[in-house]
Amino acid sequence: MTAKRDPAVAGDRRGTRRIDPNQDVSAAPGVQPTVTATITPWLGVVLAVILLSGALFGYDQGVVSGALTSIKAEFSLSALLVEVVTSWVTLGALFGALVGGELADRLGRQRAVLIAGVVFTVGSLVEALAPGTVVLVGGRLIVGFGVGIAAVAAPLYAAELAPTALRGRFISAYQLAVAGGIFVAYLVDGWLSQAGAWRWMLGLSAAPGLMLVGVALLAPQSPRWLMRMGRRADAASQMRKIHPGADPGPALDAIAATLAADHGRASWAEVFGTQWRRPLLVGVGLAVFQQITGINAIIYYADQIFQAAGFTTQAAQTTVTTWAVGGVNVAATFIAIAFIDRLGRRKLLLAGLPGMALSLAAVGAAFEFTIGGSAAHPAATSTAGIVTLAALVVFIACFAFSMGPVVWTVINEIFPGHIRGRAVAVATACNWASAFIVSQVFLSLIDVLGNSFTFWLFGAFCALGWIWIFYAVPETKGRSLEQIQQLWKYSGPNHAG
Numbered sequence: 412m413t414a415k416r417d418p419a420v421a422g423d424r425r426g427t428r429r430i431d432p433n434q435d436v437s438a439a440p441g442v443q444p445t446v447t448a449t450i451t452p453w454l455g456v457v458l459a460v461i462l463l464s465g466a467l468f469g470y471d472q473g474v475v476s477g478a479l480t481s482i483k484a485e486f487s488l489s490a491l492l493v494e495v496v497t498s499w500v501t502l503g504a505l506f507g508a509l510v511g512g513e514l515a516d517r518l519g520r521q522r523a524v525l526i527a528g529v530v531f532t533v534g535s536l537v538e539a540l541a542p543g544t545v546v547l548v549g550g551r552l553i554v555g556f557g558v559g560i561a562a563v564a565a566p567l568y569a570a571e572l573a574p575t576a577l578r579g580r581f582i583s584a585y586q587l588a589v590a591g592g593i594f595v596a597y598l599v600d601g602w603l604s605q606a607g608a609w610r611w612m613l614g615l616s617a618a619p620g621l622m623l624v625g626v627a628l629l630a631p632q633s634p635r636w637l638m639r640m641g642r643r644a645d646a647a648s649q650m651r652k653i654h655p656g657a658d659p660g661p662a663l664d665a666i667a668a669t670l671a672a673d674h675g676r677a678s679w680a681e682v683f684g685t686q687w688r689r690p691l692l693v694g695v696g697l698a699v700f701q702q703i704t705g706i707n708a709i710i711y712y713a714d715q716i717f718q719a720a721g722f723t724t725q726a727a728q729t730t731v732t733t734w735a736v737g738g739v740n741v742a743a744t745f746i747a748i749a750f751i752d753r754l755g756r757r758k759l760l761l762a763g764l765p766g767m768a769l770s771l772a773a774v775g776a777a778f779e780f781t782i783g784g785s786a787a788h789p790a791a792t793s794t795a796g797i798v799t800l801a802a803l804v805v806f807i808a809c810f811a812f813s814m815g816p817v818v819w820t821v822i823n824e825i826f827p828g829h830i831r832g833r834a835v836a837v838a839t840a841c842n843w844a845s846a847f848i849v850s851q852v853f854l855s856l857i858d859v860l861g862n863s864f865t866f867w868l869f870g871a872f873c874a875l876g877w878i879w880i881f882y883a884v885p886e887t888k889g890r891s892l893e894q895i896q897q898l899w900k901y902s903g904p905n906h907a908g
């Protein structure tokens with residue numbers, strides 16, 4: 412993976428030029444490469460940190476559905492406790508995300524990932540060895556806490572260490588690993604759930620957790636974070652390590668110039684203050700739209716949706732969920748990796764959402780006109796099954812090249828350095844909170860509105876998201892993090908807000 416130029420340091424230091432957020436600057440005159448965008452061995456280590464963090468997140472999202480039946484049988488769980496065991500990992504992640512921002516700012520991005528790996532490994536072992544429900548729920552919370560810290564620290568780390576020309580790909584690699592983790596979890600579910608081996612299913616994730624600890628111990632620190640700590644010499648040595656042969660001076664000068672204007676680490680009041688309201692709204696808005704457009708309702712309840720659509724045996728449901736949801740999710744993320752730094756973030760978002768909306772409309776129509784509109788009384792026909800299957804494949808594919816990777820990419824690149832840790836934490840926590848709410852209300856929505864209207868509601872959120880993104884989200888492709896910061900200062904309301 413190589414690219415010709417890296418405009419990382421060609422910021423408008425005087426800040427007097429107006430910057431058009433939707434303009435493609437990657438080929439602009441005066442944008443000089445200073446660091447070659449080649450994957451050096453140390454960038455490989457950075458990638459390993461990102462991939463392992465994403466894989467933990469994804470595995471954990473995917474594995475619980477297959478483990479539940481045997482946990483329920485062993486601990487005689489009530490419906491309420493089944494709900495708690497399933498969803499409290501999301502609560503843990505919500506708090507982990509908020510703490511993750513603090514850790515990433517105070518101790519550095521790489522140490523925050525290291526802590527996430529330790530917490531996650533401990534949590535997985537607690538789950539696997541739990542003698543009863545209380546300890547199991549405690550383990551779920553600890554695992555969630557680790558996932559939440561990693562979900563903030565790892566993409567932040569990716570954003571700060573990736574060469575500008577590859578930044579979209581680096582953060583999308585995180586999403587690829589999330590999707591890969593979900594897929595592997597589905598395979599493990601298919602393999603171990605018959606045997607009722609839930610302790611293995613949950614405990615297996617300690618292995619990648621330990622690997623994350625090992626890799627994070629080796630990984631370089633973020634030069635941007637070191638500069639913020641006033642450690643220019645350390646930042647220079649990390650840069651030389653990551654990009655051997657390149658002069659780190661100009662890049663560090665550009666970071667220093669931006670830092671000089673920022674007066675140190677921001678307070679919470681500044682994070683929520685008017686000056687950075689627009690990037691905060693963009694970050695939180697993207698985080699919320701990613702969830703309210705239905706992805707996790709599909710991921711968690713795919714088996715039930717396929718059952719209602721006519722896939723009556725458990726084996727058929729597992730196979731179709733594994734490949735049509737899990738496999739397609741992984742495969743289509745490669746589209747984002749190929750195009751995010753070429754076409755840009757906006758084009759992918761604006762192309763993916765209509766596909767998601769149309770496929771949700773089709774799933775709703777299949778339920779309304781062919782299946783009979785109720786999960787409780789599946790009058791399955793092969794037409795409905797095939798329409799639902801095809802539509803969900805399109806939905807997952809469109810999510811996987813747009814709202815999945817691009818949302819995490821943009822959230823991690825739009826904030827200025829001094830508020831980045833806290834602001835990314837706020838956006839990530841909003842993402843988990845929305846995921847939690849959607850998972851809590853999805854089945855009730857189906858009861859109240861019926862299947863069709865529930866899917867159409869998600870489709871309507873896709874349409875709303877498209878309009879909002881069109882007006883509010885600027886193009887960040889090809890700009891260094893320092894240049895992106897300038898966007899918010901010099902672009903008028905008709906550009907990005």
Ligand code: BGC
Nearest residue numbers: 472589590706707740815846
């Ligand atoms: C989302 C998760 C979702 C996953 C699916 C991520 O970007 O944040 O909530 O489960 O994508 O691949």
